[in-house]
Amino acid sequence: MTSLDVIAYPTPASERLLAPRMLIDGELVEVGLSEMVLNPATEKPCGFMPIATRMDLDHAVEAARTAYVKGKSLTLAERQGIVANIAALLLDNVGELALLLTQEQGKPIAEAKMEVERSARWCEQVSKQKPPSRQIDDAGRDVRYVYEPIGVVGAIAPWNFPLMLAMWKVAPALVMGNSVILKPSPFTPLTVLKVGALLRTVVPPGLLNIITGNNELGPWMTEHPGIDKISFTGSTTTGRHVMAGAATTLKRLTLELGGNDPAIVFPDVDLDDVVPRLFWAAFRNSGQVCIASKRIYVHYAIYDEVLRRLAEMARTVRVGPGDDPAVQLGPIQNRMQFDRLNSLARGAREMGLKLVPEHGDEERDGYFFAPLIVDNPPDDAPVVTEEAFGPLVPLLRFHDQAEVVARANATPFGLAASVWSRDETIAQAVAAELDCGTVWINEVHALSPERPFGGRKQSGLGAEGGVEGLLEYANRKVIVGPLRA
Ligand code: NAD
Numbered sequence: 001m002t003s004l005d006v007i008a009y010p011t012p013a014s015e016r017l018l019a020p021r022m023l024i025d026g027e028l029v030e031v032g033l034s035e036m037v038l039n040p041a042t043e044k045p046c047g048f049m050p051i052a053t054r055m056d057l058d059h060a061v062e063a064a065r066t067a068y069v070k071g072k073s074l075t076l077a078e079r080q081g082i083v084a085n086i087a088a089l090l091l092d093n094v095g096e097l098a099l100l101l102t103q104e105q106g107k108p109i110a111e112a113k114m115e116v117e118r119s120a121r122w123c124e125q126v127s128k129q130k131p132p133s134r135q136i137d138d139a140g141r142d143v144r145y146v147y148e149p150i151g152v153v154g155a156i157a158p159w160n161f162p163l164m165l166a167m168w169k170v171a172p173a174l175v176m177g178n179s180v181i182l183k184p185s186p187f188t189p190l191t192v193l194k195v196g197a198l199l200r201t202v203v204p205p206g207l208l209n210i211i212t213g214n215n216e217l218g219p220w221m222t223e224h225p226g227i228d229k230i231s232f233t234g235s236t237t238t239g240r241h242v243m244a245g246a247a248t249t250l251k252r253l254t255l256e257l258g259g260n261d262p263a264i265v266f267p268d269v270d271l272d273d274v275v276p277r278l279f280w281a282a283f284r285n286s287g288q289v290c291i292a293s294k295r296i297y298v299h300y301a302i303y304d305e306v307l308r309r310l311a312e313m314a315r316t317v318r319v320g321p322g323d324d325p326a327v328q329l330g331p332i333q334n335r336m337q338f339d340r341l342n343s344l345a346r347g348a349r350e351m352g353l354k355l356v357p358e359h360g361d362e363e364r365d366g367y368f369f370a371p372l373i374v375d376n377p378p379d380d381a382p383v384v385t386e387e388a389f390g391p392l393v394p395l396l397r398f399h400d401q402a403e404v405v406a407r408a409n410a411t412p413f414g415l416a417a418s419v420w421s422r423d424e425t426i427a428q429a430v431a432a433e434l435d436c437g438t439v440w441i442n443e444v445h446a447l448s449p450e451r452p453f454g455g456r457k458q459s460g461l462g463a464e465g466g467v468e469g470l471l472e473y474a475n476r477k478v479i480v481g482p483l484r485a
Helices: 013-018 054-071 076-092 094-105 109-126 162-175 190-199 217-223 236-247 271-287 300-316 335-350 401-409 424-433 466-471
Strands: 008-010 022-024 027-029 033-039 044-050 134-138 141-149 152-156 179-183 208-210 229-233 252-256 261-265 293-299 354-356 372-375 392-398 416-420 438-441 474-483
Touching: 022 054, 022 190, 033 094, 044 094, 044 190, 054 152, 054 179, 054 208, 054 217, 076 094, 076 109, 076 162, 076 190, 094 109, 094 162, 094 190, 109 162, 152 162, 152 217, 162 179, 162 190, 162 229, 162 466, 179 217, 190 208, 217 236, 229 236, 236 252, 261 271, 261 401, 271 293, 271 300, 271 392, 271 416, 293 300, 293 401, 300 354, 300 372, 300 392, 335 354, 335 392, 392 401, 401 424, 416 424, 424 438, 466 474
Parallel strands: 152 179, 152 229, 179 208, 229 252, 261 293, 261 416, 293 392, 372 392, 416 438
Antiparallel strands: 008 033, 022 027, 022 208, 033 044, 134 141, 141 474, 354 372
């Protein structure tokens, strides 16, 4: 994260509506300093974010600890009920929250609405989950596995799906009996803070605290002795800092990090069906998706036609401010990311690579970047090896199965992948060879609270979703005995 988009200001009394407060111990807390949050479509302020001090964090940790201890008297059904109430509250406020989300994140309003609804559905599903009960007979003794809460969870979220990725942490942590301190990204704090103000009515004080701050707050959290676990979603680079910070107190960790997902397209696919899916796999949310298809490998027999069709879609897709209902792709979320994308594209052109389509130069405010496809760059080009995290995707020609699998796996990332073929035997064989956490066959981005999602290699540790995701928020205790006669 950089401070390019955020400037310290005294909290403006006249702009209360745009200056939501932090939630600590069930109270909306006043702070001395705020930072400006910019609308990426206009580069103008859309709100102010409170800057937590170290004392604010200590206050939140103390409140969370007390709530955790008090919360031990809650039954599983009561904790599930709290999470179900969160879901209902999100659904009751979809319109207002979606508007805020579009303003600060940039995504088209329909997608913002979908994010709020999906966050609610995720909470709803997780509220029905419970830890497994396991009892075994081991050499004449009863052995019971008991799953207990970890304590105070620090949840740190990114800016691409600010609400959904926050709720992926909050819901299972609360169901398992933990308390939570949630920190949204300083680029997109407003929707989550608004949710905090709404949730006060349904979550007991201190069980969920929401704090915001500048570059210091994340490291304070990862090192804080009063926080027992960090659940982090963000870049691999920051993930390394989180791991190092958490090492000081040996905290439990879930790390959902960056990806460079391959999509492998065999020549037997129906192009009318598959090309539009590939387009959205790469460009949805303006490419700012951890599981976006970031390297598209296409069999040489259909390569030229796939390139032509993708380029045509990229030429005609509607890019603009998310509050225009006709817009399909919003701006890049922040200046740092926008500059990085422009520099990757410039670097590719300087290498002599062909980028299609050619978009006309248009001077306008906002971090708009129309989608670009890089025509068959070499495997070691930065546009292939690095996670662009934006609407810039390499299309890569391949000849045979073994070759493409080796190239797809040749990355430090291992988040997800997709295989596209009508031949299920081929698709399953390729899926079996790919070194990543999830492989989709003839689809992409299909996530569910019913199954675990997580990365291998430098894409992360642990999982979110499913029973595995729930158990990330539990300490396992094994009770052995007594030995039966
Ligand atoms: P980021 O790593 O810059 O920031 C993520 C969060 O970490 C923010 O809240 C930020 O304030 C905080 N942070 C920054 N420095 C910190 C530190 N030293 N200690 C603790 N916290 C710190 O990521 P981003 O730019 O917001 O998000 C984009 C990245 O997230 C991409 O790489 C994307 O692939 C990844 N991502 C992964 C998943 C997944 O599930 N695997 C999902 C979404 C995004």
